Amino acid sequence: MSQKHFEKLGLKIIAVTLGFSLIPLFTLGATIYYQFNSTFQNKMTESLRNLAQNRKSSLELFIDERISQLNTIAQTHSFEKLADETFLTKVFNAMQSRSKSFIDLGIIDSEGNHLAYVGPYHDKLMSVNYAHEDWFNAVQSTGAYVSDVFLGFRKAPHFIIAVTTVQNNRVWILRATINSAIIDEIVAGAQIGKRGDAFIVNRANILQTAPRFSGKLLTHPSSLDFSSSRALIVETLSFQGNETLYAAVPIVNPNWVLVISEDPQEEMALLFRAHYIEAVILAFGVFLVIIGTVLTTRVMTRRLKEIEKEKSKSEDLIIQSSKMAALGKMAAGIAHEINNPLQIIGDQAGWMKDLLDSEDIKQTENFEEFDQCIKKIERQVNRSREITHRLLRFGRRMETTQELVDINQILMETLTFLENEAHFRDIQIQTNYDDNLPKISTDPNQLQQVFLNIIDNAIDAVGQSGQIRVETFTDKQNHKQIMVKISDNGPGISRELISKIFDPFFTTKRPDEGTGLGLSISYGIMEKLGGHIAVESEEGKGTTFIISVPQGSSSM
């Protein structure tokens, strides 16, 4: 498998893992976000609804109390007594000692004439006739009447409460002016936060209390019109581009509407904090998932790569050994087929030689030439015979023996074959033998063939003027292995070629110089003997062959 394939696989694993872990994470995040939002909205709406109800109750309670207070006075005192201003002053003082909200108190008969008055505007009001006033007619029909707020002579906001009393067939009206500061206070209690507002409008959408932001008393509020509300409403509405949460609740008597507004943003700060925390946790989770996925995938693909590498390595070995086996068979087959013709050529040449010896041809002119020819033919037959026998050995491993041998001794013997050649080419062979090498049981001829092949190759590689080192030692990690290291300072082997050098018929030499079988035969021999040949090479620096021979070589 290629590098690209692994990268693609890695990306796939990352994508799938991220998909399966991030989708639930984001779903959870989104669910929490919306649940939290709606819960918070509900809570906010609910608390505003409660606030509105609560203020409405307070307002109604306050006004009902004033009405019943007036009723009590009217019911418990006779008209005559109350029409007496001295007595009325007493009553008024008693009322004021309990509550400062009463400003004045007056008695009006059924014709609308002021009969008695206690308060700051005695002269002005005593002469007023109310017969044509709307409230006068209203109080006579409903029994109790509460007016809208107005600015009186003192320019202070107040309103009127009037109750009708029927006593001994006489109809009369008790009227009181009430300071609306208390109502303002109750309403102001609903002005929440920095941007929240609360106010009362009447049915004509005129402000009855002073709002914080939404206009001035007794004008139209600079806000949405809730004056026609018939029941409690709480909703978020957009006004002048701002989302605002409104609550509007009608008050029965007087016929007003309490409006409370709230800036959701202010309340939302808490929600935003929660969202922020959630986002941080989510981001952290995503970060962890990504890091974890990438790291795990990387570890996994690395492991896969290693496995693949090991696999291809062992596959290479299998291919190499099966290649060797197939080639061995082929080589043996070819050698066998060639041996027969070789035999015949050799015999024919021999026969000719015999004939030359026995007859008078010796005296002929070309006798020397014939003789030379036959000798050359015989020499070439012998050469071919050596090749075919070597091929057969490669294929069949014939004539193996088992002896107790000293590797140093074998190397020394091998070098004697090659010393002349090396000397001739000005190549120095340095040796460094480990004298403590144990003797081992193996096939000395085959081992010698291996050494011969490799050292011969080294001489050819160096060519002219160079060095070859031959060393023996026992493997430090595995004392059962004897190592023979043969290094040269020749031109080295390129990366492309190094994998092929053990292939049969692979050679860099000219066709008449080498068969390309030496190293493959050596490789086969060492595998057969339970050892191994490894090669290290650097172009321009030289090549090193390391041959390991097992001490307990019991094969063959």
Add this chain to the structure above:
Amino acid sequence: MDRFKVIVIDDEVDFVDTMVKRLKDKGLESYGAMNGPDGLELVESKDPDVVVLDVKMPKMSGIEVLREIKKKKPLTEVIMLTGHGSVEAGIQGLQLGAYNYVMKPVPFNELLNLIVQAYDRKLIEQERGV
């Protein structure tokens, strides 16, 4: 050298012809056959001292021919020629009573030496048998 009888059995015509010619030249009475059955016939009619026998032949393998020879003429010595270079065929031959085995191509002088040695052994065996 005694003039003794040698039969060469091999499916290679040129090999058989040359061998027979050269053996005759060395003063031996020699015959050739191209396959097992012909060879066996020849062995029966000529009663040779030594047979040079190729292992790998069509019709009848060298090993079978060797068996037949040893059955009919137990004293005849047989030298096996293996083109295979296989130890097994040679060893099998030895087990069946062949004198020796040799791998092709073999120089004529070597083969001649072997033939003479085989004949010598035959003489010793004959004496012992008598």
